[in-house]
Amino acid sequence: MCNLKKILLAAGIAISVTTSALAGPLFDRIKAGESIRLGFAAEPPFAYPGDKNQPLGFANAIAIQALKEMGHDNIEPVVTDWGGMIPGLNAGRLDIVTGGMYILKERCANVDFSAPIGRFGDGLIVPKGNPKGLKNYADIKAGGAVMVTGAGYNTISAAKSEGIAEGNIMQVPGPTEILAAVRAGRADAGVLPFLEAHRLATHESDTIEATDPTAMPDWTFNWIGLGFRKDDDDFRQAFDAALAKVIGTPEMLAAVEKFEYVRENLPGDTKTDWVCANR
Structure with missing residues (x-):
């Protein structure tokens, strides 16, 4: 990392x-x-x-x-x-x-x-093809998946509010580390502001994709x-x-x-x- x-x-x-x-x-x-x-x-x-x-x-x-x-x-x-x-x-x-x-x-x-x-709203980055079909917090919770996000990000409290266990929330310094965790398979999805998710997916299009931000709960738009x-x-x-x-x-x-x-x-x-x- x-x-x-x-x-x-x-x-x-x-x-x-x-x-x-x-x-x-x-x-x-x-x-x-x-x-x-x-x-x-x-x-x-x-x-x-x-x-x-x-x-x-x-x-x-x-x-x-x-x-x-x-x-x-x-x-x-x-x-x-x-x-x-x-x-x-x-x-x-x-x-x-x-x-x-x-x-x-x-x-x-x-x-x-x-x-x-x-x-703005938040979004997910996932491995190319989205093998676990993760589009929002509900999918992460239902699949017992591990998400990674930034320390101090609002996505931590949002994920907990949607019922994701603290043990399934990995915290790292920022976008570079979020991307690294998803690429290395340490996390199933990265959760971060959609503009950043889109930028990362654009630059790493061979291995990463961003999901549709409108699949996230309405209350998470900020x-x-x-x-x-x-x-x-x-x-x-x-x-x-x-x-x-x-x-x-x-x-x-x-x-x-x-x-x-x-x-x-x-x-x-x-x-x-x-x-x-x-x-």
């Missing part, structure tokens, strides 16, 4: 370590000339680092457009593991987290989420938001006002098209408060 940090380093992607002193609310940091530390993991196409550590992916693209609408362009990308984003945010090492993070009730207790930036510290609610409100001017515009859709985000992924009129209460 590959180590995410080793993969990033081998690809020439530096793992950023901020040296800025821990500061107060984000507006105070900005007034003091500090950068806005944008935290994300290697989770394409949601958010990931480029060859020179530049923030790529549609979540980063939308965040940067909204920040520019606010007049902010002093942005420092900070790459971390998926599981380190919320702890890093609340410890004051990060100012905003992107990463394609679903707005979920348990996360809303610890994160001040922006307005939704998109609506909205993505950007995360802020609770004490930065004033900044988050200003950010949301800027985001409202950006989301769905031709310029925004053009910027995210290369990251597989399409008009059908727009969040609609759904509000963060409703998502926090219902997901």
Whole structure:
């Protein structure tokens, strides 16, 4: 199983370590000339680092457009593991987290989420031909199959809610390890956001395929938001006002098209408060 940090380093992607002193609310940091530390993991196409550590992916693209609408362009990308984003945010090492993070009730207790930036569902990757006929959680449970997903992913609680035993849920750092577990036969199916499942299946079409995401339960469809510290609610409100001017515009859709985000992924009129209460 590959180590995410080793993969990033081998690809020439530096793992950023901020040296800025821990500061107060984000507006105070900005007034003091500090950068806005944008935290994300290697989770394409949601958010990931480029060859020179530049923030790529549609979540980063939308965040940067909204920040520019606010007049902010002093942005420092900070790459971390998926599981380190919320702890890093609340410890004051990060100012905003992107990463394609679903707005979920348990996360809303610890994160001040922006307005939704998109609506998405999860999917499965399975060996070519789908020999066990797995299309959703019910199939995994009925077949006693082993699924693999990412540590900290919403799919862990979703699988348990659908009755899958904890012993049949393998947790690994991220997409690279999910793919490796399925290819090696250690897991019967990988469960992850459908955009990632589709990307992996496209690149590994000889051995892997993605199942139809509409076979997953309706309640598992989720909205993505950007995360802020609770004490930065004033900044988050200003950010949301800027985001409202950006989301769905031709310029925004053009910027995210290369990251597989399409008009059908727009969040609609759904509000963060409703998502926090219902997901």
